[in-house]
Amino acid sequence: MSETVVDLGTVNVPSGVLVLGMAGWIDYWRELGQPLSERARTAASSGGGHLREWLCEAVAIPADDDRPLKVRASTSPSPFDEEPTIATLEISLGRTWPEAADRSGPVRIGDLPVDRCGMVIGDAVVLDAWTGMNDEPANGLADVTFWGRYAEDAHAEFGGERIAQYGVAGPYGWLDLPLAEAAAHAAALTAWCDRLHGRGLMVSIDKHTDYHRFRRAGWHHPLRVGAIDVSGSQVLGIEWDQGDHSMRHHGEREAGQVYPVTLEADETGEMVLRWTIPPYDLNDEEDSGANV
Template sequence: MSETLVDLGTVNVPSGVLVLGMAGGIDQWRDLGQPLSERARTAATNGGGHLREWLCEAVAVPAAADRPLRVRASTSPSPFDGEPTIATLEISLGLLWPETTDRSVPVWLGDLPVDRCGMVVGDAAVLDAWTGMDDEPADGLADVFYWGLYAADAHAQFGGERIAQYCLDGPHGWLDLPVAEAAARAAELTAWRDRLHGKGLMVSVDKHTDFHRFRRAGWHHPLHVGAIDVSGCQVLGIEWDQGDHSIRHRGERDAGQVYPVTLEADEAGEMVMRWTIPPHDFNDEDE
C-alpha cells in the first residue's frame, strides 16, 4: 500500500453493511427479488462478497456503524486525455482485522466492472431508497440542458446560462426548475428545433433523482466524485469520463473488463476494502 492516496470524502453506514455498486442498477435490485439490503446483509454476515443479478452488480462488506468511513483513491493517467483517473479505490471499514486471519494475505471478494453510469459507495439499507434515472425526484425539481449545432441560435431565442461541467463551459440550460416547467421549456426548444431545423439541437430534462444528483455533485471534482444525502446518510458517487470508459472499460463484464475487490489490513491493523483497476498498458497498443 505504498501508493499516494487522495481523500474523496466519507460515507455513513448505520446498518453496518457497506456497498460498492454499479450506479446504473442500484434502483433495480428491488425489482429483481430481494432488496439490495437483504442480499448485502447475507454477504456481510459471511465476511463480505459479490452480488450479481441480471445487469446489477455490487460488493457488500461489514463496516462500523458508529462513525464516518473514509474513502480514498490512487490515480493513474487516462489514455484518453492524460487526466488522472481512479486506479485504486480504498474504503476504510472501521473494523479491526481478525486476529485469527493472516493480515498479509488479501481476501478476495469478487470483481466489478466499471459502470459507464458510475459507481456508488454507501449504506446497504439506505441504497434501498435510491432513486434511479426513471424515478421521480423527491424535491419536485429538474434541470434542462441544450447543446448542438444550433445552440447559439436557441440561446438567442430562449436564453439560459452556460452550465460549467468538468472544467468545461458545458451546455446551456436552467437548473432547479419545477418538473412541469422544465418539461414545458424542453418542449418549446424541441418544437422550435423541429420547426426551423429538424435536427441539430439536443435537449434533455434531468429530474433531481439520486442518480442525477450524484453526477451533478461531481461536476467540479477532478475525479468526478460527488457526495449526496440519501435518507439522512452521506453517499458517494463516482462518475467515469465517457472517453476514458470507452478506451479502458468498454464491454464491461461481457468483454472481461472486470477488476478485483479485496479486503486488506491497513498499517493500523484495520480492515479496508480495495478495488484495484490496473493502469492502462500503452505497450498493448503496439501489439
C-alpha cells in the same frame, strides 16, 4: 511515476453493511425480488461477498455503523486525455483486522466491472431507497440543458445560463426548475428547432433523482466524485469520463473487463475494502494486435 492519493470524502453506514455497486442498476435490485439490503446482509454475515443478478452487481462487507468511513483513491493517467483517473479505490471499514487472521496478503471477495453510469458507495439499507434514471424526484425538480450546432441561436431566443461541468463551460440551460416548467422549456426548445432547423439541437431534462444528483455533485470534482444525502446518510457516487471508459473498461463484464475487490489491512491494522483497476498499458494492446 509516483502514486497520487486523493481523499474522496466519507460515507455513513448505519446498518453496518457497506455496499460498492453499479450506479446504473442500484434501483433494479428491488425489481428482481429480494431487496439489495437483504442480499447484502447475507453476504456480510459471512465476512463479505459479491452480489450479481442479471445486470446488477455489487459487493457487500461489514463496516462500523457509528462513524463516517473515509474513502480514498490512487490515480493513474487516462489513455484518453492523460488526466488523472481512479486506479485504486480504498474504503476504510472502521474495524480492526483480527489478530489471529493472516495479514500477509489480500482476501479476495469478488470482482466488479466499471459501470459506464458510475459507481455508488453507501449503506445497504439506505440504497434500497435509491432513485434511478427513470424514477421520479422526491423534490419535484429537474434541470434542463441544451447544446449542439444551434445552441447559440437557441440561447439568444430563450436565454439560459452556461452550466460549467468537468472544467469546461458546458451546455446552456436552467437548474432546479419545477418539473412542469422544465418540460415546458424543453418542449419550446424542441418545437423551435423542429420549425427552423429540423435538427442540430440536443435537449435534455434531468430529473433530480439520486442518480442525477450524484452526477451533478461531481461536476466540479477532478475525479467526478459527488457526495449526496440519501435517507439521512451520506453516499458517494463516482462518474467516469466516457472517453476514458471506452478505452479502459469498454465492454465491462461481457468483455472480461472486471477488477478485483479485496479485503486488506492498512498500515495501522484497520480493515479496508480495496478495488484495484490496473493502469492502461498501451503495450499490451500493441502486443495483442501484433499476434492477431
